[in-house]
Every structure is written in C-alpha cells, then in structure tokens.
Amino acid sequence: MTSPVVELADERAARRGVRLFLKRDDLIHPELPGNKWRKLKHNLGPAREHGTVLTFGGAYSNHIRATAAAGRIFGFATIGVIRGEEHLPLNDTLAYAERMGMRLTYLDRAAYRRKHEPGVVAALRERWGGFHLLPEGGSNAAAVRGCAELGAEVPGYDVVCCPCGTGGTLAGLAAGLAPGQRALGFSVLKGGFLHAEVERLQRETYGGLRGAWRVEDGFHFGGYARRTRELDAFIADFAERHGIVLDRVYTAKMMSGVLTLAERGAFPEGARVLAVITG
Numbered sequence: 001m002t003s004p005v006v007e008l009a010d011e012r013a014a015r016r017g018v019r020l021f022l023k024r025d026d027l028i029h030p031e032l033p034g035n036k037w038r039k040l041k042h043n044l045g046p047a048r049e050h051g052t053v054l055t056f057g058g059a060y061s062n063h064i065r066a067t068a069a070a071g072r073i074f075g076f077a078t079i080g081v082i083r084g085e086e087h088l089p090l091n092d093t094l095a096y097a098e099r100m101g102m103r104l105t106y107l108d109r110a111a112y113r114r115k116h117e118p119g120v121v122a123a124l125r126e127r128w129g130g131f132h133l134l135p136e137g138g139s140n141a142a143a144v145r146g147c148a149e150l151g152a153e154v155p156g157y158d159v160v161c162c163p164c165g166t167g168g169t170l171a172g173l174a175a176g177l178a179p180g181q182r183a184l185g186f187s188v189l190k191g192g193f194l195h196a197e198v199e200r201l202q203r204e205t206y207g208g209l210r211g212a213w214r215v216e217d218g219f220h221f222g223g224y225a226r227r228t229r230e231l232d233a234f235i236a237d238f239a240e241r242h243g244i245v246l247d248r249v250y251t252a253k254m255m256s257g258v259l260t261l262a263e264r265g266a267f268p269e270g271a272r273v274l275a276v277i278t279g
C-alpha cells in the first residue's frame, strides 16, 4: 500500500508559481504511522529472529511508542531504555508502551549519552540476554533502506521535503529519489550536526553518499520539542486553512520552513514541491 498524495492550495506558494503537495504517510497505520513503519519494516525479520528488540528514547519518544506497538502486533518482546529517571505515574507515552508489553528501564543522562558504546551495550546484553538492538529514533541501515522506498514512491516532484530528527528518514528518502529530484530535510534540533549524521547513515547503508540532499537548519524554533508563540500560531493558521493539525515537534516545523522558503522565492517558478507528513 502506498500513502496518498494531495495537492495543497496555499496562496503563499501559488503566488510564486510553486505547486505544493502533501504525502500523507501519517495515514499508513494508526499505531505505526509514517516514518515509524518505514523504519521498522526491514527490522521486523531480525526482531523476530532474536525474539526481542531493545531500543532507546526519551520519555516522550514516538519511536518508543511505535516499537512497543510493533512488538505487540508482530509478536516479539520489547525493552525500552529511557533517558533519565523513572517518574511515576508514567506519562502517556510510557504508560502506553508498558500496556503494549514493553519492559522499561532507565539510564541516567551521562550513561545515556554513551548508550551506543560497546561497554554500555555489553552491560545491557548481560542484563537482558540476546536482543536486536535498534538505535535511538530507530535509524539504522535497515531503516534507511525502508525510507528509500518512500523516495521511490514519489517520482515527478522536483523537491521532496521531510522533518529531520536523527536523519534516517532524509538519508533514505534522498537515496530513493530519481536523478534530477532533490531532498530537503528540516532539522527540528538546534546544533547543525544533522548533515554529518545523514552522511554517516548513508555510508553505513550504502558504503557512500547517495542522492541530492540538504539539511535546512533555520526552522528548529529554539530546539527539540521547543514551542514558540509563532509556531503555535502557524499550527492554528494551517489547521484553519487546510483542516490538517500538524504535529508540533516535527511536521509543523517542516511546513513552516517549506512555506517560508516558498514565500522567499527559494523554489524555482513552476517547481513541484512535495512535503512528507511523517507522523
């Protein structure tokens, strides 16, 4: 099944002769929407083989939530290693994960920063036994290959946009596009390190760089999960114009970036620009 594409009639783009489209990847699955499904798809085989998946995330992580749901749906055990201390009662994300059968464990912030180091992983294996390890955000080579399928589903658009958190979605999307198309990722984090992460993920997956892509660093609104009055106003206005409520952490920042760039004339006249609603 491929997710639908709809054209967005928005005067801010139309004035510049730009046609805007949305790819509604958020409609792929109620529990595993958007890039969650694309990243998990090729990890399901190894997950079933090992019987258990261990992964990492913050207390509000969409990835933790989706991995827990995948374990319940596809029949493997899940362990969530959560950044920071346990806070009871559990918030909605962690309570949902636990209801889906995920076992939760916690790492203090210093240890969490070292979570992918061999010593930390070895200690986790000692405690929990064998597991398929998914890195934070679910971004590994199998995830990048899943996101490349997204690129292959969208021929005919000049620029394809996505939000960027760990860079896996952009790394795959760009690799899956046809020659002449380019991918534009909107970083939702401050710091400007995502370019290097996307490069690292493409090298890990393909042994080299793939596709034409760029990370746009000007639309993080202060950093990860930060909200501003301007961003809230943008979300309310977009909902009023188009009847779509954007997610504040990811897709709202991307759409605000896409429309601002369109207004600035950053896309050539006649361009067909597609924004992926990733969740």
Ligand SMILES: Cc1ncc(COP(=O)(O)O)c(C=O)c1O
Residues within 6 Å of the ligand: 034, 035, 062, 063, 137, 139, 163, 164, 165, 166, 167, 168, 169, 170, 247, 250, 251, 278, 279
């Ligand atoms: C809805 C949504 N969009 C985009 C992203 C960012 O994707 P990536 O971490 O692959 O850059 C995430 C996080 O995984 C997400 O939950």
